[in-house]
Amino acid sequence: MSSRRLExxxxxxxxxxxxxxxxxxxxxxxRDVTVTFxxxxxxxxxxxxxxxxxxxxxxxxxTLCGLQxxxxxxxxxxxxxxxxxxxxxxxxxxxxxxxxxxAVARILQEVLPKEEPAETGMESPSxxxxxxxxxxxxxxxxxx
Numbered sequence: 001m002s003s004r005r006l007e008x009x010x011x012x013x014x015x016x017x018x019x020x021x022x023x024x025x026x027x028x029x030x031r032d033v034t035v036t037f038x039x040x041x042x043x044x045x046x047x048x049x050x051x052x053x054x055x056x057x058x059x060x061x062x063t064l065c066g067l068q069x070x071x072x073x074x075x076x077x078x079x080x081x082x083x084x085x086x087x088x089x090x091x092x093x094x095x096x097x098x099x100x101x102x103a104v105a106r107i108l109q110e111v112l113p114k115e116e117p118a119e120t121g122m123e124s125p126s127x128x129x130x131x132x133x134x135x136x137x138x139x140x141x142x143x144x
Contacts, residue, residue: 006040006042006044009040009044009082009084010037010038010039010040010047011038012082013038013040013047013049013078013082013088014035014037014038014049016074016077016078016081016082017035017038017049017074017077017078017090018034018035020073020074020077021033021035021067021074024077025070025073025074027066027069027070028066029062029063029065029066030063030066030067030070031063032053032054032055032059032063033051033052033053033063033067034051034052034053034098035049035050035051036050036051036052036095036097036098037050037095038050040088041088043086044084044085044086044088045086045088045089046088046089046091047088047089047090047091048091048092048093049067049090049091049092049093050093050094050095051063051064051067051092051093051094051095052094052095052097052098052099053094060094064092064094067092068091068092071089071090071091071092074090075087075088075089075090078090
């Protein structure tokens with residue numbers, strides 16, 4: 001199967017699963033979940049759904065258990081909405097990418113010095129507004 005077709009199938013599965021989790025899944029263990037991406041096998045019989053879960057490690061494990069128990073429900077939603085020969089068997093994996101990027105941004109804020117307007121070599125906007133430029137002096141006055 002072509003890689004383009006696999007990408008389209010993965011995108012469609014991601015859309016169906018994320019909408020079903022958001023609007024139709026009633027499991028209280030599953031909340032604050034974002035489906036980041038989906039990997040499908042070449043025969044479309046298996047799909048790895050990568051999710052990002054806000055919260056501590058215990059909350060993430062609980063959410064993954066809830067998603068795994070709802071896999072059959074989500075597979076049924078895929079079968080309803082996507083016309084493919086085989087409905088892929090879903091497995092859920094925790095995506096740490098979002099968490100890592102937040103941690104890196106936090107570290108960078110701590111390490112990098114805060115820039116002040118005077119250090120950049122540019123005037124502050126209020127100073128530029130207070131003194132009119134020499135070329136723009138009263139243009140309405142007649143010249144002698």
